[in-house]
Amino acid sequence: MDFKSRQQILLEAINAASNIIVFTGAGISTESGVPDYRSPGGLWHKFEPIMYEDFVSSEETRREDWRRRFILNDEFKKAEPNNGHLAIVELQKQNRLLRVITQNVDGLHQRSGLSDDNVIELHGNCTYATCLTCAKPYSFEKCHEKIETTDQSPLCDECGGLLKAAVINFGQAMPLDAMMQAEDDARACDLFIVLGSSLQVYPAAALPQIAKRNGAKLFIINRDPTPLDHLADFVLNAELGRSLHPLII
Template identity: 50%
Template sequence: MTDAHATLRQLIDAARRVVVFTGAGISTESGIPDFRSPGGYWTKNKPIQFQDYLASPEIRREAWRRKFDTDGTFENARPNKGHMAIAKLVRQGKVTHVVTQNVDNLHQASGIPPEKIIELHGNATYALCLSCRTRYEIDDLRRAYLDDGAYPGCGCGGVVKTATISFGQSMPEHEMLRARDATLECDLFLSIGSSLVVYPAAGFPIMASRNGAALVILNRDPTDLDDHADLVINDEIGPVMADVVGLTNADMVGN
């Protein structure tokens, strides 16, 4: 264990309430691309704005075409050592909440109870009617799309959309309030795999630090908030977290 890893272990051991905040970097090790990085998805496909999605059937059709064309990446992804290490800390009672910018459902797949996970940007593994909030499973929608090329619609007449937060869409108020409360109650805030440039989500690490919590940033590359952190580790997430928590083969299949 390196000095930095040992220091992180000591901070976790000393903490009573840990909040883990995750970004795209934790999931790239599971094969899910970082959409915002150079060469990433958004550099090749112009983001669809929420208001345009609502206004145009053709734009909705294009959005669903993109979804079904790329969905195999999400379906084939599995939690990696980083996800499983966090799940172990949750089981040990150290981590009270996982606040995530990711939409890939990998924290749930790692065995973390859904009530411990706060999804700031939603979830791409299912869809919702924006009017009546009926839930639709992606597999069912894909089959209908492949059968006749129809994009999803709801029986109530409402617009169906993946349960993610799109560009131009308001952040989910309930989840933001939950994340704020968890942040203000923690004594260790561990930011993992986030470039910390997407606000308002990236404001939570500073909120924690200003409230007296220790702030640790684990990311492959430096971030603009590194100067505010008590500890910065620039390295691959899975191996670092596996070392810090003492991840075993049994942990990798969950408990």
């Protein structure tokens, strides 16, 4: 079956669905130029991951973590939402989108036009910071200013707690409320579309299986094969923006 025929199958499934979950991984962001964490040359091949307990206990580690976050945030700022992001926004406009569940931390879904209510960020967001004690949000610009002024990692103005990028570090607990909402949505959807995820990181990779067990169709669009391809109703190994482009024309 040629690409256009497979693309038509995807569009027909979308048009027949009313409660669509779109589950996104690094693949949708790399098409916007955001560096991939795991692939060769990615961030985790350049830097040893920073554990949460080390961040909390060591000023030196906190300063190194912030140095990396500023570098990564500069990369995020250069990136623009691509056709894959814009196609999902079109689903929102059509009232077919139940939710986007994302493993990404770059904020590109919100920048593309999705409402905050329609996005669940399983691994947090690396474009702003929060206080680890009182959860007050801070811009990265404010955190950078604090570091420049005090020559120390930034602290909260309200309670004096540690400020940290609002992303989940290794060893840090996944956000329970976000995961529970994602599981509920997976049970409620009638079409679960995976876009650009290797489906190797758990518990997030369990969500397509939950959707499938509860009667949803499972479509996987990814550059490479995934461990869950055998469960899918449809698999397309192709670029996401190209695959979804008919939704935005």
